[in-house]
């Protein structure tokens with residue numbers, strides 16, 4: 001099949017099989033920043049924003065999201081212009097192996113868009129769909145708190 | 159610490175931003191043109207002989223390129239354990255065997271143009287089995303009439319006891335003093351049986367391999383490994399393919415924890431590429447990772463201690479039986495480690511006996527797993543000490559402080575027990591165990607909670623417990639790490655290391671060491687690690703060795719570079735080397751107040767006069783394995799109605815020498831501690847009666863998310879390990895040892911039930927509580 005998608009702000013036409021999951025389509029087309037840790041909707045490594053909502057892309061049929069807005073971690077910020085959240089993860093030591101990190105950044109981005117001043121409990125709930133085996137989450141939670149603070153500071157200074 | 163600029167600072171991990179933006183590449187992220195895909199057929203039987211394989215139908219499917227199995231692949235015995243050579247693990251594995259030894263054992267591999275075709279073709283292979291009687295229990299496996307699991311010609315490559323005809327994969331025995339006398343001296347004997355369970359490493363990146371021929375016809379293997387150099391060796395030996403024609407590249411790795419110290423996919427990918435001259439990709443599914451990669455070995459432990467009323471232990475007998483599953487990967491060394499890491503802790507015990515055995519069974523295969531036997535051993539010891547001190551009404555914290563090994567002391571065990579063979583005599587140079595206990599206890603408010611059984615609701619009661627341990631830093635006289643460096647025109651340096659960063663941050667730590675020696679900023683060190691064509695050798699990321707072993711190699715190497723630079727600077731400044739100091743990216747003659755920058759030196763050596771490449775290399779083999787120490791504290795809440803456990807607070811206080819990068823060191827402890835807590839409460843392998851793993855998804859095999867987290871605190875208690883690079887010891891493994899016993903001891907503190915058998919599920923606690931009622 002062929003379909004059109006808006007990926008990180010750009011219109012793209014991609015080929016895919018009828019029963020293909022979005023994580024596979026994206027990865028096959030070079031969006032390898034979307035990771036595949038389980039294909040079963042449990043680990044969150046494949047998390048992307050679909051029309052601004054965080055979803056597990058391994059649980060979505062590609063065919064069902066044609067013409068929709070897809071944002072990967074690279075759409076949030078890249079090496080040359082990283083997002084505050086990405087910098088916060090780096091600073092806090094929240095990135096160990098980093099395989100889970102794109103998913104966590106996506107989840108954090110969605111959280112802070114909706115709720116710029118989350119409590120610790122709200123943070124924990126927001127990243128409840130993401131597994132990290134390396135960090136024990138302590139520094140990930142720190143990073144999200146710091147990111148929230150930095151974003152607020154930035155907004156205040158505007 | 160002395161004036162240090164880079165060491166001891168929480169520098170950002172050098173690859174962190176690349177990872178956080180999704181730029182960094184893991185194995186499956188590499189593009190290869192038109193690769194072959196592989197799907198495996200696994201045995202549905204725990205123990206069976208294959209009478210015949212009929213792959214005709216499968217081969218006829220469009221897109222199927224080949225099918226590999228025992229009929230068409232050479233049977234070369236080897237071990238999948240990525241250890242030093244010769245490996246202290248039995249050679250009991252071939253790529254495709256005629257005999258199946260567990261549900262999930264590899265029957266055949268379908269190679270096809272895409273994954274879907276391969277998956278479908280797997281179902282078309284017909285296999286005729288002769289089903290054999292299985293054995294699942296490690297004790298039963300050692301009984302006389304047990305079915306023999308390895309009845310072929312498997313052997314041990316080093317001269318140690320190995321009796322596959324009795325399902326005995328390994329045995330080690332040591333003793334000191336006189337057990338009888340020790341027991342006689344005792345006022346009472348405590349003998350308890352403990353057991354630990356299966357677990358998955360559950361690295362979020364599944365095991366992945368890509369292989370292809372490069373433009374020169376050399377075989378390149380990109381793989382999610384902890385041991386690239388062992389991969390090269392094992393692939394070469396198993397396939398009888400020249401080592402010089404193999405290049406192994408380790409890209410970013412999505413966590414290892416021991417699970418990627420196993421070489422079980424690379425030889426197959428390589429074989430396919432060699433046979434079909436096409437790139438090959440093998441990416442395991444999560445189910446396959448659970449079932450057919452490697453696991454933590456379950457262990458049964460009998461611990462018998464003779465104790466005086468004063469608390470002194472007069473005799474200690476440790477009997478450890480490892481269930482190694484169908485193959486003996488690490489079977490000897492992990493059971494040895496249960497003794498060698500645990501017995502020296504109370505080094506005043508004069509009479510010791512240790513028997514460690516590993517049994518083959520028809521269950522999934524054990525392998526290296528963070529903690530490596532010490533986790534299992536300390537589960538028993540910590541509870542035993544809790545039992546003893548409660549019986550004698552002694553303060554357990556004071557008891558541990560009184561009896562643990564300390565600086566300047568030794569233990570005969572160090573010499574007696576090594577990696578399958580003898581170990582190495584060593585004296586402790588640094589130990590801040592007392593401080594770890596004091597600071598940890600203060601943090602968790604021990605004395606206001608211990609034995610208080612504080613109620614927090616009608617049926618909810620709290621308790622606290624401790625889990626102490628020590629680990630090692632590398633394998634002395636066996637592990638080797640090497641580094642090389644060269645200087646560039648602008649005063650930057652390339653640092654090449656064999657050491658394998660699997661997410662731990664070792665690239666960063668090693669760069670910090672080099673930068674510190676040379677007095678330059680971290681960004682002037684360009685690190686390239688783990689490429690067997692480019693970097694020097696290193697055994698890889700295991701045994702808590704990288705900081706201590708590879709770090710020392712880097713330090714030596716950087717010092718050589720420094721000496722070369724000093725000579726050049728002396729020429730350039732027309733000075734005596736004695737008057738030169740190195741700092742802030744320049745070399746200054748203090749007597750003349752003149753200096754040259756590193757950039758000037760770099761340019762001078764390459765373009766100006768007496769040109770040469772400033773470069774050096776260094777290797778390091780440790781003579782010792784200085785142990786880090788840790789005290790870990792759990793506060794739990796038990797719901798007496800349901801048996802449900804909640805961990806309220808978890809504190810780790812660790813002496814890892816000088817923390818070269820405190821944030822990264824904390825991260826190691828935090829990750830290990832949470833892994834250990836899940837291991838204690840939720841992680842376990844569940845098997846059907848016929849030995850099939852039934853919970854092979856993250857949905858059924860529960861590892862924690864952030865929402866499950868207790869309050870966590872990690873305290874770094876610095877000591878100065880004079881034998882380590884800038885005072886460092888290891889920190890990677892030790893944090894996983896404490897949670898299991900600390901939680902067990904805390905549960906006892908709360909409700910008075912003693913859980914000898916992990917994990918601590920609500921059902922188990924509920925039924926124990928009922929017995930109590």
Ligand code: FES
Nearest residue numbers: 039042043044058
């Ligand atoms: S890969 Fe989608 S949730 Fe794990």
Ligand code: FES
Nearest residue numbers: 097100132133134
């Ligand atoms: S950093 Fe490795 S899984 Fe999260």
